[in-house]
Amino acid sequence: MRLNANISKLFFGVQTVGNMVLGIHSNVSGDSNDYTAGHAWLTITHDGTTTHFGLWPDAHPSVVDNGEASDIRVGMEASAKAVASRYYRLSDAQAKHFNALMQANVAWRYTNTCASWASEIVEVVVGEDVDADDWSGFETPRELGASILELEAKQPTSLESPKPLKQNPASSLMKRKG
Amino acid sequence: MQKTIVTLLLSLSPALAACGAAMKQYDKSDVEILSVRQLPSGSTEILYRPVLDSLYYCPGVRLRQDAGRQKISFVRCGIKEKCEIDVRAERVDKGAFKLLVPFVPENIDMVFGDGETHLPK
Numbered sequence: 001m002r003l004n005a006n007i008s009k010l011f012f013g014v015q016t017v018g019n020m021v022l023g024i025h026s027n028v029s030g031d032s033n034d035y036t037a038g039h040a041w042l043t044i045t046h047d048g049t050t051t052h053f054g055l056w057p058d059a060h061p062s063v064v065d066n067g068e069a070s071d072i073r074v075g076m077e078a079s080a081k082a083v084a085s086r087y088y089r090l091s092d093a094q095a096k097h098f099n100a101l102m103q104a105n106v107a108w109r110y111t112n113t114c115a116s117w118a119s120e121i122v123e124v125v126v127g128e129d130v131d132a133d134d135w136s137g138f139e140t141p142r143e144l145g146a147s148i149l150e151l152e153a154k155q156p157t158s159l160e161s162p163k164p165l166k167q168n169p170a171s172s173l174m175k176r177k178g
Numbered sequence: 179m180q181k182t183i184v185t186l187l188l189s190l191s192p193a194l195a196a197c198g199a200a201m202k203q204y205d206k207s208d209v210e211i212l213s214v215r216q217l218p219s220g221s222t223e224i225l226y227r228p229v230l231d232s233l234y235y236c237p238g239v240r241l242r243q244d245a246g247r248q249k250i251s252f253v254r255c256g257i258k259e260k261c262e263i264d265v266r267a268e269r270v271d272k273g274a275f276k277l278l279v280p281f282v283p284e285n286i287d288m289v290f291g292d293g294e295t296h297l298p299k
Contacts, residue, residue: 027229027230028229034202036231036233036234037202037229037231037233037234038229038230038231038232039230039231039232054232055232056232057232057233057257059257059258060232060235060257061235061237061257062235062269062272062273075272076230076272076273077230078272078273079227079271079272079273079274080230080273081210108232113232114232141232
């Protein structure tokens with residue numbers, strides 16, 4: 001699926017950007033999982049329709065190697081089962097901010113994994129730190145999953161009852177482009 | 179700062195930089211069996227969904243015989259590796275794979291990192 005076409009339809013079609021919920025997810029949690037195991041991703045839910053966004057390396061056999069184009073892929077996680085999820089209500093401004101970030105050209109690297117990216121997007125868009133830092137400074141899905149569960153224990157969220165709106169943090173879109 | 183530390187670690191430890199390269203085994207909870215169907219030929223078609231890994235994929239299964247039982251092991255392979263398999267899986271959907279093994283379902287056990295289970299009916 002072409003990312004830009006999908007995003008444009010999602011955000012700039014006949015529907016408004018209002019009433020959107022951002023989700024951050026991991027399918028592993030904690031040190032009982034291997035350091036390199038699992039995956040982390042984001043979702044946007046609008047009017048009952050959920051779109052999945054994940055950062056995938058070009059080398060993965062399940063994706064098309066698109067060379068220098070963005071490694072943000074849409075829909076790969078549609079059937080995945082998260083063990084940890086957290087949800088945030090987005091303002092219109094935050095939804096547009098998210099849209100802009102999804103259209104950036106982001107490269108998967110060992111220093112910018114699916115977990116790094118998902119964590120940073122949430123921090124930039126809604127201002128909550130969902131820590132993904134594992135030992136040695138790498139960011140992993142298992143650590144992100146553990147952080148999600150920790151946050152959920154303090155303040156539970158769900159798709160139906162996301163974390164309420166918060167003022168959009170003053171951050172620059174340009175930080176994520178590169 | 180973090181990126182500097184990571185870069186240093188990568189340069190000092192090629193093994194760490196190549197994490198995800200080795201073959202690993204799935205645990206029972208990592209593989210969801212979606213359907214099992216015995217074909218007229220006596221083979222078995224297994225539809226399954228492995229856990230989503232951004233650093234691994236499942237190219238297929240290894241086979242072995244043990245005490246009259248057919249043992250299949252789902253291979254969890256690093257994305258930059260070619261892992262040895264006996265039967266290649268065919269991707270049928272995003273995240274779902276189809277496998278055709280030359281045994282009847284009743285004789286098949288699945289071998290995981292955390293034990294074995296019979297193939298569900």
